[in-house]
Amino acid sequence: xxxAAASTRGAVLVAALWCASTILAGAHAxxxxxxxxxxxxxxxxxxxxxxxDAPNAPRAPSEKPVVLDQRNxxxxxxxxxxxxxxxIDLPNNDRVFHNVFSFHDGKRFDLGLxxxxxxxxxxxxxxxxxxxxxxxxxxxxxYVKVVDSPYFAVSDREGxxxxxxxPPGTYTYHAWRPGREELTGSSTLTPxxxxxxxxx
Amino acid sequence: MAVKALAGTIVCGAVMLHATVAGAQSAAxxxxxxxxxxxxxxxxxxxKLHAFGEAxxxxxxxxxxxxxxxxxxxxxxGAAYPYTDHPVVLDAYAERTFRRAxxxxxxxxxxxxxxxxxxxxxxxxxxxxxxxxxxRYDDFFALSSxxxxxxxxxxxxxxxxxxxxxxxxxxxxxxxxxxTGLDQVLRGxxxxxxxxxxxxxxxxxxxxxxxxxxxxxxxxxDARLDQDIAADETRPLAPGRATFGGVDxxxxxxxxxxxxxxxxxxxxxxxxxxxxxxxxxxxxxSMGPLTAALRAEHLAHRDGxxxxxxxxxxVAAMRINVGHxxxxxxxxxxxxxxxxxxxxxxxxxxxxxxxxxx
Numbered sequence: 097x098x099x100a101a102a103s104t105r106g107a108v109l110v111a112a113l114w115c116a117s118t119i120l121a122g123a124h125a126x127x128x129x130x131x132x133x134x135x136x137x138x139x140x141x142x143x144x145x146x147x148x149d150a151p152n153a154p155r156a157p158s159e160k161p162v163v164l165d166q167r168n169x170x171x172x173x174x175x176x177x178x179x180x181x182x183x184i185d186l187p188n189n190d191r192v193f194h195n196v197f198s199f200h201d202g203k204r205f206d207l208g209l210x211x212x213x214x215x216x217x218x219x220x221x222x223x224x225x226x227x228x229x230x231x232x233x234x235x236x237x238x239y240v241k242v243v244d245s246p247y248f249a250v251s252d253r254e255g256x257x258x259x260x261x262x263p264p265g266t267y268t269y270h271a272w273r274p275g276r277e278e279l280t281g282s283s284t285l286t287p288x289x290x291x292x293x294x295x296x
Numbered sequence: 297m298a299v300k301a302l303a304g305t306i307v308c309g310a311v312m313l314h315a316t317v318a319g320a321q322s323a324a325x326x327x328x329x330x331x332x333x334x335x336x337x338x339x340x341x342x343x344k345l346h347a348f349g350e351a352x353x354x355x356x357x358x359x360x361x362x363x364x365x366x367x368x369x370x371x372x373x374g375a376a377y378p379y380t381d382h383p384v385v386l387d388a389y390a391e392r393t394f395r396r397a398x399x400x401x402x403x404x405x406x407x408x409x410x411x412x413x414x415x416x417x418x419x420x421x422x423x424x425x426x427x428x429x430x431x432r433y434d435d436f437f438a439l440s441s442x443x444x445x446x447x448x449x450x451x452x453x454x455x456x457x458x459x460x461x462x463x464x465x466x467x468x469x470x471x472x473x474x475x476t477g478l479d480q481v482l483r484g485x486x487x488x489x490x491x492x493x494x495x496x497x498x499x500x501x502x503x504x505x506x507x508x509x510x511x512x513x514x515x516x517x518d519a520r521l522d523q524d525i526a527a528d529e530t531r532p533l534a535p536g537r538a539t540f541g542g543v544d545x546x547x548x549x550x551x552x553x554x555x556x557x558x559x560x561x562x563x564x565x566x567x568x569x570x571x572x573x574x575x576x577x578x579x580x581x582s583m584g585p586l587t588a589a590l591r592a593e594h595l596a597h598r599d600g601x602x603x604x605x606x607x608x609x610x611v612a613a614m615r616i617n618v619g620h621x622x623x624x625x626x627x628x629x630x631x632x633x634x635x636x637x638x639x640x641x642x643x644x645x646x647x648x649x650x651x652x653x654x
Binding site for chain 2: 233
């Protein structure tokens with residue numbers, strides 16, 4: 097009897113915590129994970145950014161820190177997607193200095209040199225594309241795609257992507273990859289939807 | 297020898313690339329090709345292969361091989377690579393860096409650049425200048441940027457305050473190389489705000505013969521010079537030990553970098569060399585692909601009571617990242633009397649192409 101009561105209290109507590117966390121995070125019970133693939137012709141396309149228009153979607157109260165790493169003379173990841181209003185950490189994990197900068201259409205900055213184990217931050221406040229370089233190592237390049245939506249993802253090596261916690265509805269979707277025109281379309285998305293996008 | 301060095305780098309890179317790909321770790325090979333011309337009537341071409349990556353999680357490797365040819369002896373286009381007319385391996389090391397509880401501990405083993413002052417290839421070769429500072433030119437009784445060690449290097453401390461120690465045998469590349477022996481290098485570095493400050497000390501062996509067999513720059517006497525050159529080629533290196541100390545400072549803000557280095561010491565018994573440089577490197581975001589650089593530098597060398605070298609050089613340079621791996625350099629310099637055997641002013645132009653294969 098006591099065990100059953102304790103078990104019931106535990107279940108109620110878990111349910112209450114789950115409700116609180118989902119409300120705080122702006123998520124709902126019928127939200128679902130949207131899956132899909134990105135291809136160029138018949139080939140899977142990695143590093144493509146896919147996002148859904150949702151400029152008024154609520155912002156989660158505590159978002160994970162977003163990192164654009166400098167490691168082994170390489171920016172990692174090569175393509176990073178974030179929501180507008182995100183602070184990005186750019187740690188130097190090489191024993192040589194790097195000089196990270198961006199001067200193209202998006203955010204413009206030059207971080208100068210900083211030693212291994214230290215980091216600098218850049219606040220990406222507006223949607224757009226920032227091409228990021230190292231002024232010392234010309235083969236170090238990365239893209240930061242800033243979108244005005246919490247619903248976005250970057251495709252993996254097999255061209256697959258998953259956008260988490262999407263409320264069902266009709267959305268305008270976009271897809272971008274380096275060197276290609278942006279794909280745009282509209283679709284009614286449900287938990288059964290698989291979004292397959294293709295550049296010709 | 298030449299073919300062995302290049303083949304060794306390629307095989308080493310290929311093996312590491314294969315091993316790392318098989319182990320699902322990252323690996324890459326970079327190819328650089330550069331060419332340049334100076335109004336000092338010096339032309340140069342250069343090829344570099346750089347293989348790097350992770351052999352296992354956290355264990356990184358670096359292998360660099362270069363092959364350069366220059367029409368005559370000069371420091372022109374020497375900022376990035378030595379010119380040896382045959383392929384040579386520059387770096388070939390493995391390193392691991394640990395970071396725990398904000399502390400830093402790193403180990404590097406193999407063949408690497410002597411870690412004295414502002415010494416890395418990144419620092420000297422890719423900031424806009426085509427020539428090394430005078431104090432880092434191996435023909436001027438100082439510390440060459442082409443000094444290498446076969447040994448182990450350890451860095452301990454925190455990211456913003458660290459101590460680096462290297463123990464190795466000299467394995468230099470270039471025209472003048474140190475005699476074989478054990479070298480010790482100590483370096484401390486601190487970073488605070490916009491400043492990075494370092495202090496270095498090296499205890500090593502001489503890399504040049506005594507200055508008395510060289511003429512002070514500017515003195516006449518072709519017959520004596522020929523005799524000296526002949527003697528230089530047969531005479532052993534100067535005796536004793538070489539010791540240098542140095543301080544380097546960098547300040548950066550908003551794409552403007554001011555940096556300098558002062559080095560002083562004894563290249564061999566009875567001699568003294570001191571010098572330094574101050575660089576202004578500007579790369580504001582509004583400048584797009586352009587980097588502008590200015591340098592003022594000084595070098596003096598005395599052998600006993602005789603002043604062999606004493607002068608200044610002023611450099612204005614620009615680096616243009618054209619895109620798609622192409623970078624163009626232009627550089628104007630003026631050298632005062634007492635340092636240059638060439639015309640006091642020169643104009644250098646260079647172009648490089650770099651591509652990464654992953």
